[in-house]
Amino acid sequence: MTKTGSYYREIIRLGLPILVGQLGMIVTAFADNIMVGRYSTEALASASFVNGVFNVVIFCCIGFTYGLTPLVGALYGRGEHRAIGELMRNGLVLNVLYSAAITLALGLLYFHLDRLGQPSQLMPLIRPYYLTALAGVVPVCVFNVFAQWSYGTTDTRTPMWIILGANVLNIAGNYLLIFGHLGMPELGLLGAGISTLVSRIVCMAAIVAVFAVAGRAREARAGFARSRLSRSGLWRVWRTGLPVSMQMTFESGSFSVAAIMSGWLGAIPLAAFQIIVITGTLGFCIYYSVGAAISVVVSNVAGTGDNAEMRRAAWQGYHVMLALMTCSSVIFAVWGRDILGVFTSDARVLAAAAALIFPLVLYQLGDATQISFANALRGTSHVMPMLWIAFVSYVVVGIPATWILGFPAGMGLYGILLSFSVSLFLAGALFLVFFLRSTRIRR
Numbered sequence: 001m002t003k004t005g006s007y008y009r010e011i012i013r014l015g016l017p018i019l020v021g022q023l024g025m026i027v028t029a030f031a032d033n034i035m036v037g038r039y040s041t042e043a044l045a046s047a048s049f050v051n052g053v054f055n056v057v058i059f060c061c062i063g064f065t066y067g068l069t070p071l072v073g074a075l076y077g078r079g080e081h082r083a084i085g086e087l088m089r090n091g092l093v094l095n096v097l098y099s100a101a102i103t104l105a106l107g108l109l110y111f112h113l114d115r116l117g118q119p120s121q122l123m124p125l126i127r128p129y130y131l132t133a134l135a136g137v138v139p140v141c142v143f144n145v146f147a148q149w150s151y152g153t154t155d156t157r158t159p160m161w162i163i164l165g166a167n168v169l170n171i172a173g174n175y176l177l178i179f180g181h182l183g184m185p186e187l188g189l190l191g192a193g194i195s196t197l198v199s200r201i202v203c204m205a206a207i208v209a210v211f212a213v214a215g216r217a218r219e220a221r222a223g224f225a226r227s228r229l230s231r232s233g234l235w236r237v238w239r240t241g242l243p244v245s246m247q248m249t250f251e252s253g254s255f256s257v258a259a260i261m262s263g264w265l266g267a268i269p270l271a272a273f274q275i276i277v278i279t280g281t282l283g284f285c286i287y288y289s290v291g292a293a294i295s296v297v298v299s300n301v302a303g304t305g306d307n308a309e310m311r312r313a314a315w316q317g318y319h320v321m322l323a324l325m326t327c328s329s330v331i332f333a334v335w336g337r338d339i340l341g342v343f344t345s346d347a348r349v350l351a352a353a354a355a356l357i358f359p360l361v362l363y364q365l366g367d368a369t370q371i372s373f374a375n376a377l378r379g380t381s382h383v384m385p386m387l388w389i390a391f392v393s394y395v396v397v398g399i400p401a402t403w404i405l406g407f408p409a410g411m412g413l414y415g416i417l418l419s420f421s422v423s424l425f426l427a428g429a430l431f432l433v434f435f436l437r438s439t440r441i442r443r
Helices: 009-037 041-066 068-079 081-110 120-135 137-152 155-179 189-213 213-225 231-264 265-302 305-343 347-354 357-362 365-379 385-408 410-439
Strands: none
Touching: 009 155, 009 189, 009 265, 009 305, 041 068, 041 081, 041 120, 041 189, 041 231, 041 265, 068 137, 068 155, 068 189, 068 231, 068 365, 081 120, 081 137, 081 231, 081 357, 120 137, 120 155, 137 155, 137 189, 137 231, 137 265, 137 347, 155 189, 155 357, 189 213, 189 410, 213 357, 231 265, 231 385, 231 410, 265 305, 265 357, 265 410, 305 347, 305 357, 305 365, 347 357, 357 365, 357 410, 365 385
């Protein structure tokens, strides 16, 4: 790639396999919710609550692993493959400890679920499903540690194939265990949880096996085996991982608080919220694929210290992002009601969800922008501002906006979803400002 060349092809090349993997995850999420929603409205509402809680946890853990991407990318750009293995050893240990601590905290929360204001009739469904989600936290973390190694070394296809295979397994497990087909027990929502847990364990085992045997990982594997844990290595991972983790925690946490507030309105609004959020995940996952590619390309360029090229890569990635955002918005605006209809046959839930299409479309631009420039900033390794930007946008501003629009303003579920635009647009603007500061061109 030349100094004045285009980064469009590289971003699309790296992002496309991630996009395929993300689309596979969307299909799985859709299948999960379709099957659960067809099983019962109560199961769908229960899934909404538990998934809302664990979205925070999963994004927190995944965000911590994302701190590895710019570090791996910069080392790869300089050809320091053994150093990548040393980094991975420190990163794996620290990430497992981090996710284990979060698992312990969520295990304690299990004993207080009935204090979170959810409908009491849902508790017998919520509790066992919660435990299956809890057991999957560490496997998700381990998979993503090795996925960041793969992404940072510009191999985005291997995680894609692993994710797609696990998704097929998850859907098959749902079919068997939710409804009790082919002689399997009919477990309803618990069956969906067991199926997801098994697929996460398979993902973890597969990516570890790739690292253990792949020829392209030989040098990194040698560095991994011969290195020792070091205070400096652990600190590097902690310093870059924690701000990204907190950024994603605050963002997903604001959505989860919105799910809890939706539950205050009753089971029907909670089920409608789950449907609309899963539909919106279509856009998020598409944007995430380009964002991950932007981070890899920017991190590779960052090894050269060329701020102008980092900006060029980020802006060209944003152009790709805007094109995909436009497609997503058109799909939601034109076919949104049809998409929502596949999740439930309950006319009350469908009517409540269909009323939310406009705020769903509205926040797409904010989501695309904040993902673009959060990942561009992550690629520079100057990630500390991400922590306070996310805290201000999603906690200080976003959560109060959700409550104000939903309750004092009397807008109910519509106001809750409308508040997403407030926090996402603010975050996007702040990430852009700090990315430009981090890549200031000095003349």
